[in-house]
Amino acid sequence: MSVRHFLDLDGAATLPTEALALVDQAVADLVATRAMGAVHGQAGLGKTFAVEQALARRTDRADACWVSFPSRPTMRLVAATLFAELCGVAPGRRDRFALSAELLEQLADHRGRDGRERLVVVDEAQQLNRECIEFLRYLHDHRLTRFGLLLVGGDGAWQVLAREPMLRSRIYRRVVCTPLSGTQVCALLPRYHRIYDGVDAELLLFVDDHFAHGNLRDWAAFTATALELCQDTGAEQLDEQIARNAFALHGGVRPRPATSSAS
Missing domain, CATH: 1.10.8 (Helicase, Ruva Protein; domain 3)
Structure with missing residues (x-):
């Protein structure tokens, strides 16, 4: 997995910020425990870069499925996008109930490709509405499934996620990214x-x-x-x-x- 600097800046080095180290540890812990976590902060603070780098360091252990959605997606769109990313095929005309059943079957095995631990990364998590957040929690908490779930979001992400007590109480690792002092x-x-x-x-x-x-x-x-x-x-x-x-x-x-x- 190749990690790129913004604008492909020639000669740029990766800065060893506290947030970078915390995200690295959080990703390691979520992969190991198959738990749920959140990384959030203002736009431009390197959240996605930090997650990408953490996963790049663990390509032998973690199989990451990245998804993101437009503002206020439907549950069917969330299910269809996850299905396409996990299964590598278009969802076709399946409704969200059929997609949910197939996702549960797909996620029942905590091992992804090549036997690596599966981690689902949802970027721009602040775009999700209550129904979609509950759907992700349902997939993660189902007795059949075994996978890590990381929610990455910009401005307002934690406010969106924290509105749902059942989700907030399940966040095992949370990293708040802040501007440099x-x-x-x-x-x-x-x-x-x-x-x-x-x-x-x-x-x-x-x-x-x-x-x-x-x-x-x-x-x-x-x-x-x-x-x-x-x-x-x-x-x-x-x-x-x-x-x-x-x-x-x-x-x-x-x-x-x-x-x-x-x-």
């Missing part, structure tokens, strides 16, 4: 890309305060633009003028986004 930015960014090597912490904080706000995707977008500007000017590292020019190419400085509750 100023201290983390100064410690980690020089390890992220060579254009930050030797750059003063004051300049890194300037970029973070005016543009990235601790968001890994925004830092990646800024870095890709700044790298092009460095190459155009022959600069080896970021300076304030390059930073300001990069801001301009992205439409100017960005206000700090409002934070959503993770409780």
Whole structure:
């Protein structure tokens, strides 16, 4: 399984954040216990990347089935998508009841391809409505099934999931992804890309305060633009003028986004 950096940024390194380590441990635990977990946080914080990397480290043990859905999908769409991913064939005209029966049969064996442990990953979980969440819980909790279930979601995901007490009480591992703090930015960014090597912490904080706000995707977008500007000017590292020019190419400085509750 190949894990790609946002924008396929040349020379980017994977930052050893606390969230990355926690997601790695959570995935390991869900694979081992076949339990249910959740990874959530604002958009752009590296949730999907962290899950992909954790699974890439366990290709010999985990067989991951990835699914995602549009806003407020029907139960039939959830069942049909899962069926297609797990069975490798289109669901045809089967109704959701027939699909549910076949999914229970398919998920009765905790072993996926090549005998590896099965883990179903639902991305963009905040799109699910109550009926779809209950359907996933039903599949996972059925006496016949044996598989791990990981729900990955952006803004509002935990609020959606936590509305269902029967689901919330079954979450065995939960990782809340948060933006990098100023201290983390100064410690980690020089390890992220060579254009930050030797750059003063004051300049890194300037970029973070005016543009990235601790968001890994925004830092990646800024870095890709700044790298092009460095190459155009022959600069080896970021300076304030390059930073300001990069801001301009992205439409100017960005206000700090409002934070959503993770409780």
